[in-house]
Amino acid sequence: MDPVFVGILVPLAFFAGVAAVLLKHFETRHKERMAMIEKGVNPADFKSAAPPFRLWQGSVLSNLKWGLLFIFVGIGLLVGLQLENYFRFDEGSVIFGCILITGGLALIIFYFIAAKKLKEKKENDV
Helix, strand or coil, X not given: CCXXXXXXXXXXXXXXXXXXXXXXXXXXXXXXXXXXXXXXXXXXXXXXXXXXXXXXXXXXXXXXXXXXXXXXXXXXXXXXXXXXXXXXXXXXXXHHHHHHHHHHHHHHHHHHHHHHHHHHHHHHXX
16 A cells, blocks of 8 residues: 555544544433433533542542552663663663562652551541
8 A cells, every 4th residue: 555545544544533422422321311311311511520530630649650650660770771771781670670569659748648647537536
């Protein structure tokens, strides 16, 4: 096939696929709501339920967990790169190992912080 043709066809197919999925989603949601209305159930009662993916809304502890994880993974990446350059390793195993170790350390630190916060909250509630 002609590379120019493929360069046009692939993005068009991608966006057409995304559009088809979105249209099917909205069509199905409309049919569900119409069926609920026919059965006498108010669809607005279900709007208060939390959406399945709350990427921008989270608890303070959840934000702390992800912040610690990303900071420590970045530190692990920097340490791994420095160790790889200093000891002249050819493979990325040192980098990968440092990322996993510091990521695990971040989650352990988060566990202790979260346990302390939950204990304080429990004591304040009583």
